[in-house]
Amino acid sequence: xxxxxxxxxxxxxxxxxxxxxxxxxxxxxxxxxxxxxxxxxxxxxxxxxxxxxxxxxxxxxxxxxxxxxxxxxxxxxxxxxxxxxxxxxxxxxxxxxxxxxxxxxxxxxxxxxxxxxxxxxxxxxxxxxxxxxxxxxxxxxxxxxxxxxxxxxxxxxxxxxxxxxxxxxxxxxxxxxxxxxxxxxxxxxxxxxxxxxxxxxxxxxxxxxxxxxxxxxxxxxxxxxxxxxxxxxxxxxxxxxxxxxxxxxxxxxxx
Amino acid sequence: xxxxxxxxxxxxxxxxxxxxxxxxxxxxxxxxxxxxxxxxxxxxxxxxxxxxxxxxxxxxxxxxxxxxxxxxxxxxxxxxxxxxxxxxxxxxxxxxxxxxxxxxxxxxxxxxxxxxxxxxxxxxxxxxxxxxxxxxxxxxxxxxxxxxxxxxxxxxxxxxxxxxxxxxxxxxxxxxxxxxxxxxxxxxxxxxxxxxxxxxxxxxxxxxxxxxxxxxxxxxxxxxxxxxxxxxxxxxxxxxxxxxxxxxxxxxxxx
DNA sequence: CCGCGTGGGCGTACGGCGTACGGCCGCGTT
DNA sequence: AACGCGGCCGTACGCCGTACGCCCACGCGG
Numbered sequence: 001x002x003x004x005x006x007x008x009x010x011x012x013x014x015x016x017x018x019x020x021x022x023x024x025x026x027x028x029x030x031x032x033x034x035x036x037x038x039x040x041x042x043x044x045x046x047x048x049x050x051x052x053x054x055x056x057x058x059x060x061x062x063x064x065x066x067x068x069x070x071x072x073x074x075x076x077x078x079x080x081x082x083x084x085x086x087x088x089x090x091x092x093x094x095x096x097x098x099x100x101x102x103x104x105x106x107x108x109x110x111x112x113x114x115x116x117x118x119x120x121x122x123x124x125x126x127x128x129x130x131x132x133x134x135x136x137x138x139x140x141x142x143x144x145x146x147x148x149x150x151x152x153x154x155x156x157x158x159x160x161x162x163x164x165x166x167x168x169x170x171x172x173x174x175x176x177x178x179x180x181x182x183x184x185x186x187x188x189x190x191x192x193x194x195x196x197x198x199x200x201x202x203x204x205x206x207x208x209x210x211x212x213x214x215x216x217x218x219x220x221x222x223x224x225x226x227x228x229x230x231x232x233x234x235x236x237x238x239x240x241x242x243x244x245x246x247x248x249x250x251x252x253x254x255x
Numbered sequence: 256x257x258x259x260x261x262x263x264x265x266x267x268x269x270x271x272x273x274x275x276x277x278x279x280x281x282x283x284x285x286x287x288x289x290x291x292x293x294x295x296x297x298x299x300x301x302x303x304x305x306x307x308x309x310x311x312x313x314x315x316x317x318x319x320x321x322x323x324x325x326x327x328x329x330x331x332x333x334x335x336x337x338x339x340x341x342x343x344x345x346x347x348x349x350x351x352x353x354x355x356x357x358x359x360x361x362x363x364x365x366x367x368x369x370x371x372x373x374x375x376x377x378x379x380x381x382x383x384x385x386x387x388x389x390x391x392x393x394x395x396x397x398x399x400x401x402x403x404x405x406x407x408x409x410x411x412x413x414x415x416x417x418x419x420x421x422x423x424x425x426x427x428x429x430x431x432x433x434x435x436x437x438x439x440x441x442x443x444x445x446x447x448x449x450x451x452x453x454x455x456x457x458x459x460x461x462x463x464x465x466x467x468x469x470x471x472x473x474x475x476x477x478x479x480x481x482x483x484x485x486x487x488x489x490x491x492x493x494x495x496x497x498x499x500x501x502x503x504x505x506x507x508x509x510x
Numbered sequence: 511c512c513g514c515g516t517g518g519g520c521g522t523a524c525g526g527c528g529t530a531c532g533g534c535c536g537c538g539t540t
Numbered sequence: 541a542a543c544g545c546g547g548c549c550g551t552a553c554g555c556c557g558t559a560c561g562c563c564c565a566c567g568c569g570g
Binding site: 026027030055056057067068071076077 | 555556557558559560566567
Binding site: 011012015016019021124127129132134137138140141144145148153154155156157158159160162163166167169170171173174177181192195196199200203204208209210211212214215216218219231232235236238239240241242243244246247 | 266267270271274276379382384387389392393395396399400403408409410411412413414415417418421422424425426428429432436447450451454455458459463464465466467469470471473474486487490491493494495496497498499501502
């Protein structure tokens with residue numbers, strides 16, 4: 001079962017780790033381990049095999065050291081995951097995008113989707129409070145800059161970003177579920193449905209859930225699975241941007 | 256760490272459990288345990304102490320039986336959680352709402368938010384494929400009926416619901432994080448920020464992240480924490496509904 | 511040049527998890 | 541009255557995160 005949190009009681013320790021406040025002593029120069037090497041190894045494992053495969057023993061093994069050596073650099077697993085998350089944010093592109101705010105926001109949404117596709121474990125790890133590392137700050141700053149001049153209040157800008165990123169995360173999660181259900185059961189999404197459908201029909205007395213049956217099969221088969229999540233992402237994104245346009249237009253009119 | 260899934264290889268067993276296909280034999284009449292009693296106990300534990308506190312030993316203890324007795328009625332923990340989820344869906348109200356589709360969708364969003372507030376563990380448990388139990392079907396059917404006559408295609412109706420419910424879940428998750436961070440650290444959201452802020456300022460060299468700093472403090476202090484998540488929910492919901500209005504109007508015009 | 515303190519590395523162990531396995535026992539059926 | 545089957549559950553296994561304390565080599569002050 002998920003856990004995380006627990007520790008983190010000491011803000012100084014956690015934040016110092018995220019911000020890498022630790023000038024390398026002459027002593028630690030020639031050591032085998034470092035926070036960076038540990039984080040890199042951990043991300044590789046999580047990318048390749050998912051968050052469940054990420055154990056402290058596994059990380060240590062990948063680095064060729066004893067399990068407990070990892071704890072020399074990282075207070076615990078929760079903190080390791082936090083640094084992994086901030087590191088992943090650091091990899092994101094932050095291009096200067098020509099065009100209007102809508103173009104920029106759409107680009108941001110797609111970049112975030114790509115992030116979650118590259119690191120699906122983030123979808124299950126980001127549960128607690130935001131990490132407050134340097135790369136998250138940079139990301140937040142960059143994303144705000146895309147809409148800073150459209151006439152919204154600061155609070156509204158934050159809410160807009162929250163909305164867009166929330167949608168991306170939801171859609172990414174749906175897509176990721178399809179993928180790793182496939183990995184775990186060895187069946188495609190379509191095959192999974194086919195194996196469950198006959199049983200479902202057995203239970204559902206005819207005529208119960210009429211709308212659900214019609215829409216469910218339509219939604220299921222029209223975009224024959226695997227393309228489903230992408231459709232949901234695109235549809236939702238355009239709806240969300242349309243909705244934001246309304247406030248933006250309001251503000252522009254009142255100016 | 257989170258796990259779930261694993262088992263579930265056998266659709267028949269899982270679905271039969273969800274749909275309670277199991278006529279009570281004369282033998283099982285006077286038994287102490289039942290799927291319902293187990294599920295009820297499990298939901299009580301998860302409601303009161305969170306998903307981390309939900310262990311098979313704990314459930315058995317609450318029922319006054321041996322740990323392994325639970326496995327007589329439930330194949331494993333993943334399946335238990337699935338039944339818990341479907342049961343929770345069953346508690347939701349499904350009133351006939353007067354008014355237009357927007358009124359009904361808004362009501363649905365609030366009902367779903369209330370569900371997540373009553374059962375915060377669902378936010379962390381619903382990760383895998385939807386449960387396909389009778390109550391989820393009923394919920395899906397009911398929610399579709401709210402927008403069945405606005406002129407959208409079946410696929411679009413599904414996407415609209417996905418969008419709205421996704422937003423609700425994101426907002427509920429944000430709100431839930433505030434609550435259980437408070438429970439775990441014993442500090443309010445404001446206190447947490449105050450304890451981290453001085454450290455953050457130490458690390459952030461002045462002038463870095465200018466927009467993030469301004470907007471972050473504005474967003475943080477204007478609606479002085481604890482009210483933040485509610486604002487994000489309301490703001491996002493109105494934006495989403497506005498966005499949906501646009502497609503609905505398009506379809507109405509083209510008819 | 512030498513001793514020593516310190517910090518990196520890690521072996522062992524503990525408590526807790528999900529659950530496989532096999533046995534016991536009392537009831538309903540024949 | 542005998543039987544077998546299904547509810548019940550004690551024990552044990554292999555995982556997990558991590559507390560604790562030891563060893564050793566290295567860098568520095570004398």
